[in-house]
Amino acid sequence: MAMSVGEGGGEDAPMSDINTTPLVDVMLVLLIIFLITIPVVIQSVKVELPKVRYEATQTKAENVLLTVRGGPGGTCQVYWQTTPVTHEELLKKAVEKLKKEIDKQGGPTAAGLEIPEVHVKGDINTPYRCIGGTVFTMQMAGFIKVGFISQPEGGGGTVRL
Numbered sequence: 001m002a003m004s005v006g007e008g009g010g011e012d013a014p015m016s017d018i019n020t021t022p023l024v025d026v027m028l029v030l031l032i033i034f035l036i037t038i039p040v041v042i043q044s045v046k047v048e049l050p051k052v053r054y055e056a057t058q059t060k061a062e063n064v065l066l067t068v069r070g071g072p073g074g075t076c077q078v079y080w081q082t083t084p085v086t087h088e089e090l091l092k093k094a095v096e097k098l099k100k101e102i103d104k105q106g107g108p109t110a111a112g113l114e115i116p117e118v119h120v121k122g123d124i125n126t127p128y129r130c131i132g133g134t135v136f137t138m139q140m141a142g143f144i145k146v147g148f149i150s151q152p153e154g155g156g157g158t159v160r161l
Contacts, residue, residue, distance in 0.1 A: 066119070068134050069123035070126045094142075120148050121149040
């Protein structure tokens with residue numbers, strides 16, 4: 001605290017010193033609040049996120065290529081290669097395809113059995129339920145690997161700023 005002693009001018013002279021005590025009190029309160037809340041805000045669970053990289057699609061004859069897009073009135077349009085199918089037809093065709101591939105490799109007990117992959121191309125404006133329903137249907141049929149076909153940005157790996 002500051003105290004003026006022996007200054008000239010008497011008691012009637014205006015005091016030109018600023019009282020900083022309330023300012024210091026407010027600053028200390030804010031400092032304590034920030035010291036308590038900052039660790040809570042930046043607290044997170046430590047995870048290692050996957051590294052993103054572009055890989056060329058390995059196209060094999062046994063792989064299934066599906067195209068999914070939103071249709072009129074909120075409907076979902078699914079194409080097996082280029083043939084439109086309903087979800088019921090998709091499940092039926094997927095089961096038949098998987099059974100045929102497994103039989104071709106020597107049956108379900110054959111050593112080194114390779115399950116074909118499903119590659120899904122989804123339009124950017126397709127509702128999530130269409131893509132999710134298609135993936136779910138293929139998993140119900142028994143396909144293990146389901147991947148998404150995307151187009152990398154730009155015309156190559158070099159980005160100039």
